[in-house]
Amino acid sequence: MASDKVQAIDDAAFTTVISSDVPCLVDFWAPWCGPCKAIGPVIEDLAEEYKGKVTILKMNVDDNPATPGKYGIRAIPTLILFKSGEIVDQITGAVGKKQLVDLISKAL
Amino acid sequence: MKKNHYALIILGSGPAGLSAGLYAARARIDHLLIEKGAAGGQVLLTDWVDNYPGFPDGLSGFELIEKMEAQARRFGLNTLTANVVSTDLSQTTKSLTLEDGSQLTCQALIICTGARPQRLEVPGEIELTGKGVSYCATCDAPFYRDMHVAVVGGGNTAVQEAGHLTKFASRVTLIHRRDTLRATKIVQEKAFANKKIDFIWNSQVTGIEGEKGVERIQLRDNDGHETTLAVDGIFILIGVIPNSEMLPLALLKAEYGGFIPTDNETRTAIPGVMAAGDIRSKEMRQIVNAAGEGATAVLAAEQYLNHLTL
Numbered sequence: 196m197a198s199d200k201v202q203a204i205d206d207a208a209f210t211t212v213i214s215s216d217v218p219c220l221v222d223f224w225a226p227w228c229g230p231c232k233a234i235g236p237v238i239e240d241l242a243e244e245y246k247g248k249v250t251i252l253k254m255n256v257d258d259n260p261a262t263p264g265k266y267g268i269r270a271i272p273t274l275i276l277f278k279s280g281e282i283v284d285q286i287t288g289a290v291g292k293k294q295l296v297d298l299i300s301k302a303l
Numbered sequence: 304m305k306k307n308h309y310a311l312i313i314l315g316s317g318p319a320g321l322s323a324g325l326y327a328a329r330a331r332i333d334h335l336l337i338e339k340g341a342a343g344g345q346v347l348l349t350d351w352v353d354n355y356p357g358f359p360d361g362l363s364g365f366e367l368i369e370k371m372e373a374q375a376r377r378f379g380l381n382t383l384t385a386n387v388v389s390t391d392l393s394q395t396t397k398s399l400t401l402e403d404g405s406q407l408t409c410q411a412l413i414i415c416t417g418a419r420p421q422r423l424e425v426p427g428e429i430e431l432t433g434k435g436v437s438y439c440a441t442c443d444a445p446f447y448r449d450m451h452v453a454v455v456g457g458g459n460t461a462v463q464e465a466g467h468l469t470k471f472a473s474r475v476t477l478i479h480r481r482d483t484l485r486a487t488k489i490v491q492e493k494a495f496a497n498k499k500i501d502f503i504w505n506s507q508v509t510g511i512e513g514e515k516g517v518e519r520i521q522l523r524d525n526d527g528h529e530t531t532l533a534v535d536g537i538f539i540l541i542g543v544i545p546n547s548e549m550l551p552l553a554l555l556k557a558e559y560g561g562f563i564p565t566d567n568e569t570r571t572a573i574p575g576v577m578a579a580g581d582i583r584s585k586e587m588r589q590i591v592n593a594a595g596e597g598a599t600a601v602l603a604a605e606q607y608l609n610h611l612t613l
Contacts, residue, residue: 228442229347229365233340236384257445267515269446269536270433287433289340291386293402 200239204252206261212252213277218302219250220295223273225257230289231272237292241299249299278302308408309335311604312399314387315415315546317344318590319580321371321380322597323413328378330605335407336382337399342372344417345543345581346590349460350441350467355590364441367590383407387549392573395611399549410611411575411604414550414563415597418543418581418588423455427511428539435517435536440464443536447472450535453520454478455508461540462486462494468538469499476532478503478522503532511537545582558584569600575607 204212204221213219222238224231242251256263256271266275266282275285276298283302286294313323316338327334346352349364358367372380386402392412399407420438422428428436437443440454444467452472454465457479463486468475477494482504484491494500503522509529510521519533547561555563556572562584569577579596581588 225442225445227363227365227445228439229343229368230439230442232365233343233347236341263446267434269435269516270437270439270443272442273433285433288438291339291402293386 201242201251201253204254206259209254209259209262210280212250214280215250216279217248217250218283218299219252219277220299221275221277222251222253223256223263223268223271223275224253225255225271227257228271234272234289237295240292241295245299248303274298276302307406308396309333310409310608311335311411311413311601312337312397312407312409313413313415314399315339315344315417315580315582316342316372316382317415317417317580317593318346318368318371319417319582319593319597319600320344320413320415321368321375322594323415323579323601324380324382324597325371325375325378326598326601327604328375328380330601332601332605332608334381335409336375336380337385337387337407338382339386340384343368345419348420348439348441350444350464352590371594389549390551392551392554392576395575397575411607412577413569413597413600413604414571414576414578414582415580415593415600416546416549416582418545420539421542421544423508423539423541425508425510427513427517431511431513431517434515435513435534436511437536437538438540440467440538440540443538444468444471447536449473451476451533452536452538453508453532453534454538454540456540456542457481457484457486458540458542459486459490461538462490464538464540465500466490466493466497469497472536473499475500476503476534477501478506478508480507480525481505508537543581543588547582568603569596570603575604575611577603 273287276283310333313336324336346364353361389400391398451474505525506522545561563578564584577600579600580593
């Protein structure tokens with residue numbers, strides 16, 4: 196979501212960042228997507244709560260078509276959890292905080 | 304200090320909740336509006352709103368919500384972002400339990416929790432959600448540039464969003480289980496005039512298939528003939544189910560799977576509990592109704608609160 200509290204990532208930096216053994220949750224979003232806006236505050240909270248333990252990032256799919264294409268993303272918001280470059284799990288839609296906490300726990 | 308009791312709690316931040324919030328804030332009622340995420344509700348799934356009075360050129364669902372929220376905030380709308388998991392409405396003081404286990408209490412409650420898209424309940428649907436199965440054309444249409452997508456449904460949402468999809472997709476096939484559309488005439492006329500939309504009548508989707516994403520769907524017509532249609536995506540827009548899991552449905556005399564009946568003043572079967580917007584048991588689910596009901600509910604809440612203090 197478009198917020199300064201969650202760091203943005205682009206196609207160029209993507210592979211390097213997700214290769215880390217620190218788990219990484221990427222929020223694929225776009226400015227025209229209402230549910231992406233709805234989930235924004237939850238992502239911000241999580242970024243704060245998991246600081247140092249999980250890297251939480253956002254990718255604007257309008258500006259970065261390569262990565263969503265590579266991962267077959269055809270709906271947003273989609274959140275993908277990575278660890279050491281591999282997908283741990285993913286979730287689509289404006290889900291609640293508990294579902295995202297459950298998702299993140301799979302990589303901890 | 305954090306307060307945990309309010310005269311009025313408004314549950315939900317779609318058009319009904321924001322309208323209730325506006326009226327409550329302007330009436331200087333001690334209130335809290337609880338929203339799940341950012342403000343919105345199902346309006347956010349709408350590409351374009353052409354029937355909300357006062358906006359002659361129309362506007363996006365997103366913009367409308369932003370304006371409603373800004374208007375309520377101008378009068379001091381008080382909000383909390385939290386997920387309410389259960390409610391105890393059996394006493395005069397109503398109690399709401401949040402996901403973190405904490406509780407909030409209030410004298411009057413306005414339920415504006417809305418509804419969410421209904422699933423088809425067919426094989427492949429859950430597995431391929433986000434990989435070609437979508438419930439939000441506004442969100443996901445741009446992923447289908449020059450592709451072929453199916454839209455399931457015959458109501459306003461399905462027919463209008465089929466039109467929106469043609470801005471991106473090269474072909475949109477609308478699949479409906481009857482031989483006529485339920486959508487408003489003007490919406491139908493637009494769809495019939497759109498050369499990129501074709502129709503499959505009297506048919507239901509029985510399965511969704513694909514390896515990494517949706518590749519084809521299985522159809523069965525009303526005579527039992529089965530066919531396969533190759534598509535890159537399927538948008539399921541067949542109606543809504545109520546967000547009422549956190550409510551005492553028996554006490555509220557809920558009907559049709561969780562919608563809440565009220566009187567004309569939005570009062571439910573429980574004194575001091577009002578319901579407004581899509582969660583209400585009613586025929587017409589439009590933004591303008593939701594907003595109107597939100598305002599009505601605040602008046603009913605105010606009357607109830609005044610009566611309590613007499």
